[in-house]
Amino acid sequence: MADRYLDLVNAGPLKSLAKKLGLPQPAVLRRYRPGTPLLPGPVLVLGSGAGADVLAKEMLGWDLDVRRHVAPKERLGGILLVLDELESPEELSDPMLTAGASLRALAPGGRVVTVSRPASGTGEPARAAARQAVDGALRSLAHELRGGATGNGILLGEGVDAGAPAVLGALRFLLSGRSAYINGQFLTVGSGTAALPAEADRPLAGKVAVVTGAARGIGAAIAETLHRDGAKVIAVDVPAAGEQLAHLANRVGATALQLDITAPDAGEKIAAHAAERNHGLDIVVHNAGITRDKLLANMDQAQWDSVIAVNLSSQLRMNEQLLASGVLRGAPRVVSLASTSGIAGNRGQTNYAASKAGIIGMVRASAAAFADAGGSINAVAPGFIETDMTARMPFLTREVARRLSSLQQGGRPLDVAEAVAFLASDAAGGINGQTLRVCGQSMVGA
Amino acid sequence: MAASPDATGTRPATVLRKAVVIGGNRIPFARSNGAYTQASNQDMLTAALDGLVARFGLQDERIGEVAAGAVLKHSRDFNLTREAVIGSALSPETPAYDLQQACATGLETVVGLANKIKLGQIESAIAGGVDSASDAPIAVSEGLRAVLLELNRAKSVQQKLTALAKLRPKDLAPNAPGTAEPRTGLSMGEHQALTTAAWNVSRAAQDELALASHRNLAAAYERGFFDDLMTPYRGLAKDSNLRADTTLEKLAKLQPVFGKNLGAEATMTAGNSTPLTDGASTVLLGSEDYARRNDLPVLAEVVDSEAAAVDFVHGKEGLLMAPAYAVPRLLARQGLTFADFDYFEIHEAFAGTVLCHLAAWESEEFCRNKLGLQKPLGPIDRTRLNVNGSSLATGHPFAATGGRLVASLAKMLREKADAESRGTRGLISVCAAGGMGVVAILEAN
Numbered sequence: 062m063a064d065r066y067l068d069l070v071n072a073g074p075l076k077s078l079a080k081k082l083g084l085p086q087p088a089v090l091r092r093y094r095p096g097t098p099l100l101p102g103p104v105l106v107l108g109s110g111a112g113a114d115v116l117a118k119e120m121l122g123w124d125l126d127v128r129r130h131v132a133p134k135e136r137l138g139g140i141l142l143v144l145d146e147l148e149s150p151e152e153l154s155d156p157m158l159t160a161g162a163s164l165r166a167l168a169p170g171g172r173v174v175t176v177s178r179p180a181s182g183t184g185e186p187a188r189a190a191a192r193q194a195v196d197g198a199l200r201s202l203a204h205e206l207r208g209g210a211t212g213n214g215i216l217l218g219e220g221v222d223a224g225a226p227a228v229l230g231a232l233r234f235l236l237s238g239r240s241a242y243i244n245g246q247f248l249t250v251g252s253g254t255a256a257l258p259a260e261a262d263r264p265l266a267g268k269v270a271v272v273t274g275a276a277r278g279i280g281a282a283i284a285e286t287l288h289r290d291g292a293k294v295i296a297v298d299v300p301a302a303g304e305q306l307a308h309l310a311n312r313v314g315a316t317a318l319q320l321d322i323t324a325p326d327a328g329e330k331i332a333a334h335a336a337e338r339n340h341g342l343d344i345v346v347h348n349a350g351i352t353r354d355k356l357l358a359n360m361d362q363a364q365w366d367s368v369i370a371v372n373l374s375s376q377l378r379m380n381e382q383l384l385a386s387g388v389l390r391g392a393p394r395v396v397s398l399a400s401t402s403g404i405a406g407n408r409g410q411t412n413y414a415a416s417k418a419g420i421i422g423m424v425r426a427s428a429a430a431f432a433d434a435g436g437s438i439n440a441v442a443p444g445f446i447e448t449d450m451t452a453r454m455p456f457l458t459r460e461v462a463r464r465l466s467s468l469q470q471g472g473r474p475l476d477v478a479e480a481v482a483f484l485a486s487d488a489a490g491g492i493n494g495q496t497l498r499v500c501g502q503s504m505v506g507a
Numbered sequence: 508m509a510a511s512p513d514a515t516g517t518r519p520a521t522v523l524r525k526a527v528v529i530g531g532n533r534i535p536f537a538r539s540n541g542a543y544t545q546a547s548n549q550d551m552l553t554a555a556l557d558g559l560v561a562r563f564g565l566q567d568e569r570i571g572e573v574a575a576g577a578v579l580k581h582s583r584d585f586n587l588t589r590e591a592v593i594g595s596a597l598s599p600e601t602p603a604y605d606l607q608q609a610c611a612t613g614l615e616t617v618v619g620l621a622n623k624i625k626l627g628q629i630e631s632a633i634a635g636g637v638d639s640a641s642d643a644p645i646a647v648s649e650g651l652r653a654v655l656l657e658l659n660r661a662k663s664v665q666q667k668l669t670a671l672a673k674l675r676p677k678d679l680a681p682n683a684p685g686t687a688e689p690r691t692g693l694s695m696g697e698h699q700a701l702t703t704a705a706w707n708v709s710r711a712a713q714d715e716l717a718l719a720s721h722r723n724l725a726a727a728y729e730r731g732f733f734d735d736l737m738t739p740y741r742g743l744a745k746d747s748n749l750r751a752d753t754t755l756e757k758l759a760k761l762q763p764v765f766g767k768n769l770g771a772e773a774t775m776t777a778g779n780s781t782p783l784t785d786g787a788s789t790v791l792l793g794s795e796d797y798a799r800r801n802d803l804p805v806l807a808e809v810v811d812s813e814a815a816a817v818d819f820v821h822g823k824e825g826l827l828m829a830p831a832y833a834v835p836r837l838l839a840r841q842g843l844t845f846a847d848f849d850y851f852e853i854h855e856a857f858a859g860t861v862l863c864h865l866a867a868w869e870s871e872e873f874c875r876n877k878l879g880l881q882k883p884l885g886p887i888d889r890t891r892l893n894v895n896g897s898s899l900a901t902g903h904p905f906a907a908t909g910g911r912l913v914a915s916l917a918k919m920l921r922e923k924a925d926a927e928s929r930g931t932r933g934l935i936s937v938c939a940a941g942g943m944g945v946v947a948i949l950e951a952n
Contacts, residue, residue: 296561300731300733300734300737300739301739301744302739303558303737303738303739303744304558304738304739304740304741306561306738307558307560307561308557308561310560310564310566311560311566311596314564314566314567315564316561316562316563316564317558317561317562317738318735319734319735319738321731324731337802337804338564338802338803339802
């Protein structure tokens with residue numbers, strides 16, 4: 062559904078009027094297109110440790126202009142705050158204030174990224190305080206950014222250096238237009254094996270991916286994005302959605318597999334299809350899901366049970382069957398669709414929120430098994446996304462939902478698909494068991 | 508081979524190779540003037556092709572040849588199949604041809620293309636058929652047509668006026684297509700009614716066959732049999748003619764519609780006859796090598812086929828009885844008996860058609876006098892007959908029925924062969940207007 066308000070305040074006389082009246086001014090986001098530069102300008106690297114030097118050097122290899130000092134009046138494409146050696150809260154002052162002085166120079170669609178370490182429950186309280194302080198600082202900074210710029214953080218896991226390939230993979234993603242609708246979020250990078258793609262614009266070349274619920278909406282966008290990134294797609298949806306599924310499949314050179322994922326043997330059928338047609342499977346995207354919204358007081362058993370069966374139980378069963386099938390190869394990557402409803406809760410969605418929160422628990426607990434298989438499992442939690450489903454919301458509810466995020470607009474199915482495609486790529490190999498929000502820093506459940 | 512130009516220039520195989528069914532796709536069949544009222548034959552055939560392309564990942568692929576046809580066909584659709592191919596996701600460099608053999612059209616496209624594959628002329632093929640009774644062509648009368656043609660030839664105003672003066676009011680009435688045989692003027696149903704009465708097939712037996720057709724089809728949907736054989740179209744996800752809840756009592760209440768003037772009791776109703784139907788079907792065929800190279804499944808082999816025709820014009824045989832002759836000829840050539848088959852797919856044009864065939868093959872007199880056999884072919888195990896429903900339940904978009912039968916039977920044979928780790932065999936029989944019939948054998952191993 063088109064966001065007419067966004068169109069109006071980005072062109073013509075309404076642009077200045079909205080500014081004068083203090084109305085929300087959602088920006089046109091900088092989204093990824095193959096062949097476009099990583100950032101809309103030079104990147105300023107702040108931080109004095111070895112990590113800052115390593116990352117500055119790496120970024121030079123990405124055709125970026127890297128600055129270690131503020132150059133007066135220069136437009137910046139991004140600011141990287143390398144804070145991995147913080148020992149006390151006072152050390153945060155200098156890099157944060159230097160970054161702050163450069164924020165007005167940040168180009169539309171610019172990026173602020175922090176690199177720091179997570180605060181553990183043990184060790185020096187002052188160090189933990191400093192590390193946790195980054196969390197609050199970055200999330201607040203993200204709220205303050207305008208012009209479609211975003212701020213996100215990378216947390217270095219135990220024993221992970223700033224220059225590790227897994228960190229570089231996450232950094233590239235957060236700097237790029239692929240992360241357009243992700244704001245105020247942290248990605249924890251662990252010790253899993255990661256590799257940057259040989260071809261930056263085809264990070265999934267040679268991969269085989271199955272996408273459930275692919276006939277329309279976010280699922281169709283995921284199939285299109287994985288295809289764009291070089292993957293061969295197996296598009297799955299229920300037989301009743303077969304006509305749209307066939308159209309999608311023919312658009313992206315996929316095979317259409319009409320299948321009810323709640324069938325007891327759904328995982329085995331997917332495995333058999335991938336084994337016969339593609340000789341293996343690298344990526345599984347559990348996107349299929351349903352809503353049966355009702356206040357809990359009015360909910361019947363069918364409404365509760367069907368949502369849990371489709372959104373959660375089916376994924377648990379399919380993961381088990383796929384792991385056992387032997388069809389998963391190399392570094393298998395699973396990406397599940399959660400929801401901000403599963404984090405913040407949502408009135409009328411006890412069943413849906415339960416299923417989506419369940420996904421977050423599932424990926425966390427499945428991480429070890431997929432790490433053993435050389436792969437990873439993560440979730441993406443979309444916020445308000447412009448789909449057929451949200452287009453049916455009442456006008457005012459929809460308008461409020463759109464503006465209730467730092468980016469002051471709904472996301473597109475493509476924005477979710479970009480996050481899925483990243484987590485499905487080997488560049489994200491260091492990320493496992495996590496849930497990444499794609500919500501424009503929604504105020505809900507922040 | 509008929510492969511790419513850079514293939515080494517070996518001559519077509521002189522030894523016949525196998526042609527296999529890889530899979531199929533059809534759109535749900537819709538009773539006429541229902542869900543597909545606004546869809547043309549080209550629309551439906553394109554949709555069936557696109558579903559097949561999506562299922563097997565054939566986007567932009569150059570298929571060896573596509574053959575399909577329609578029984579009720581507009582004159583503008585002279586290149587129906589090629590036009591559907593151009594509108595589909597297949598490579599626009601895929602050649603195609605139209606074929607028309609009444610209700611045997613669909614099966615005959617499979618046979619013809621399988622033969623080309625067996626000869627090594629093509630590696631892959633798509634067979635198909637489509638029909639719309641809703642979007643049927645309507646022709647001008649012979650009188651009007653003659654006048655229009657003469658008008659076209661006329662040079663002077665005088666000649667044009669002379670031509671127009673020949674026009675009579677009755678010439679303005681259009682000709683709608685029907686199922687009447689051109690040489691007898693009798694509809695197909697009236698013809699079958701004659702045969703049904705001649706073989707003394709009871710109303711109860713016909714209703715039972717119709718009931719089994721609906722129940723079997725409903726059960727097949729229930730267990731997802733059609734999940735990889737069908738792609739929904741225009742909001743329809745199941746054959747709209749299916750009456751899962753029908754009963755013998757409900758069927759018994761229907762009034763006879765055919766054979767009411769035969770003297771004998773009329774037994775044929777709308778319940779045990781197929782309705783006018785819209786729909787399309789496709790079947791992907793290939794050499795074994797093609798299937799292997801493209802990581803595609805092999806469901807069954809197209810082994811052999813036989814066509815027959817009977818003299819119904821002079822009353823020597825019933826209009827739809829040709830398969831009764833084609834089957835024994837095919838069995839004799841292959842050295843097979845009914846006991847050698849796991850499944851029988853006998854197209855249910857009318858319940859009476861199937862039952863007359865069964866009766867004929869069990870009749871010592873028919874088998875001796877008409878077929879020249881020492882003893883009857885014998886009964887067909889009814890538990891192997893049309894086990895996933897047939898035309899009485901699915902409906903019968905004339906040219907699309909053959910593709911439905913071939914894809915479904917091939918899948919059934921593959922499932923049984925895999926489950927029992929042995930070779931399986933099935934027989935398809937389709938009767939057609941003009942006193943014709945085409946039958947074929949499929950095998951899975």
